[in-house]
Amino acid sequence: MDAIVLVGGQGTRLRPLTVTTPKPMLPAAGVPFLTHLLCRLCDAGVDHVVLSTSYRPEVFTAHFGDGAALGLELDYVTEEVPLGTGGGIRNVVDRLRAGPDEPVVVTNGDVLTGLDLRELVAVHRGGGADVTLCLSRVQDPRAFGLVPTDSTGRVTAFLEKPQTSAEIVTDQINAGCYVFARSVIDRIPAGRPVSVERETFPGLLQGGATVLGHVDDGYWLDLGTPTAFVTGCRDLVLGRAPSSALPGPTGEALVLSGASVAAGAVLAGGTTVGAGAVVGSGARLDGTVLFDEAVVEGGAVVRRSVMGRGASVGAGTVLSGVVLGDGVSVGAGNELLDGVRVWPGAQIADGAVRFSPDR
Numbered sequence: 432m433d434a435i436v437l438v439g440g441q442g443t444r445l446r447p448l449t450v451t452t453p454k455p456m457l458p459a460a461g462v463p464f465l466t467h468l469l470c471r472l473c474d475a476g477v478d479h480v481v482l483s484t485s486y487r488p489e490v491f492t493a494h495f496g497d498g499a500a501l502g503l504e505l506d507y508v509t510e511e512v513p514l515g516t517g518g519g520i521r522n523v524v525d526r527l528r529a530g531p532d533e534p535v536v537v538t539n540g541d542v543l544t545g546l547d548l549r550e551l552v553a554v555h556r557g558g559g560a561d562v563t564l565c566l567s568r569v570q571d572p573r574a575f576g577l578v579p580t581d582s583t584g585r586v587t588a589f590l591e592k593p594q595t596s597a598e599i600v601t602d603q604i605n606a607g608c609y610v611f612a613r614s615v616i617d618r619i620p621a622g623r624p625v626s627v628e629r630e631t632f633p634g635l636l637q638g639g640a641t642v643l644g645h646v647d648d649g650y651w652l653d654l655g656t657p658t659a660f661v662t663g664c665r666d667l668v669l670g671r672a673p674s675s676a677l678p679g680p681t682g683e684a685l686v687l688s689g690a691s692v693a694a695g696a697v698l699a700g701g702t703t704v705g706a707g708a709v710v711g712s713g714a715r716l717d718g719t720v721l722f723d724e725a726v727v728e729g730g731a732v733v734r735r736s737v738m739g740r741g742a743s744v745g746a747g748t749v750l751s752g753v754v755l756g757d758g759v760s761v762g763a764g765n766e767l768l769d770g771v772r773v774w775p776g777a778q779i780a781d782g783a784v785r786f787s788p789d790r
């Protein structure tokens with residue numbers, strides 16, 4: 432079975448981490464995030480995956496090559512100019528092996544999911560659908576595509592990123608994973624940007640196509656923001672998010688090879704310590720991701736944060752809800768709180784940043 436994975440986005444909301452690394456290639460629980468998704472596809476019987484790339488395609492090919500290490504055949508197609516989600520699907524059509532009526536799995540490249548893909552394909556086949564969408568239920572659907580269905584499971588509308596409360600007609604959202612009949616992909620217009628959410632799905636519904644929605648109540652998270660990225664990594668390490676791609680035993684923390692954690696340091700809440708990273712005595716890391724070679728000195732506290740490759744924090748510094756780009760150096764005795772992002776290479780002197788709310 433063929434699958435297409437859309438990985439062409441720029442990952443804007445995850446800057447500065449995505450300045451050098453495309454979002455799906457950021458390390459999540461010790462492997463590039465995309466590995467978790469590719470293994471899930473493989474486990475469900477997919478044997479041929481086409482990566483639809485645009486932004487920094489070379490990072491994907493350099494790591495995954497022909498896919499043999501994962502037991503997959505991998506193909507790559509790169510857009511010179513981004514073609515959007517629908518354009519990115521259409522653009523790889525000549526690499527597909529499926530016949531016109533056969534199913535092709537299509538997925539966004541930034542979702543962490545426990546969804547049952549075999550079940551999705553079975554629903555698609557059983558309903559004789561043109562397209563079947565996997566749906567998830569979330570508390571706040573505003574950042575997603577809303578997908579109401581009727582009592583038979585047919586999709587009745589597709590409302591991408593609703594702007595008004597009147598548009599919030601359901602808690603079912605597009606989980607970014609679909610099964611398309613191959614012939615539907617052939618009919619997406621070629622050579623220009625197309626949004627599958629704003630053009631293809633509404634067009635199919637208007638034309639009377641059979642578009643089914645299958646609600647899956649398993650684990651689901653879009654890793655598009657720093658908060659979501661940290662949450663997803665935490666859930667992988669804690670075993671809440673299923674994956675067959677974890678590099679080793681996990682629990683409260685995942686410590687990768689060559690990392691050094693001093694006695695008396697505390698690693699909690701699904702923390703990852705990257706290869707070659709160093710954690711000093713008395714430091715406390717909670718729900719945090721240290722990329723390779725990052726350094727946390729003694730007594731520092733790092734919560735719900737990401738420290739890029741080689742980034743360092745000095746003794747006693749507190750980070751909470753922060754993103755440090757690669758190589759950032761934060762001196763001792765600083766306090767950086769929620770939402771702060773520091774761009775690669777920046778240096779913050781000892782005691783230079785404090786947080787004191789205006790009371």
Ligand code: GDD
Nearest residue numbers: 437438439440483513514515519539540575576605607653
């Ligand atoms: N090839 C290619 N070309 N891929 C692209 C392009 C492009 O021009 N633009 C975006 N992508 C890829 C991204 O890399 C990502 O994997 C996927 O398409 C979706 O893009 P996002 O930017 O992450 O979209 P979103 O999260 O705001 O919304 C989408 O996903 C939600 C679920 O996570 C939509 O599909 C929503 O309807 C959906 O609910």
Ligand code: MG
Nearest residue numbers: 541653654655
């Ligand atoms: Mg997304």
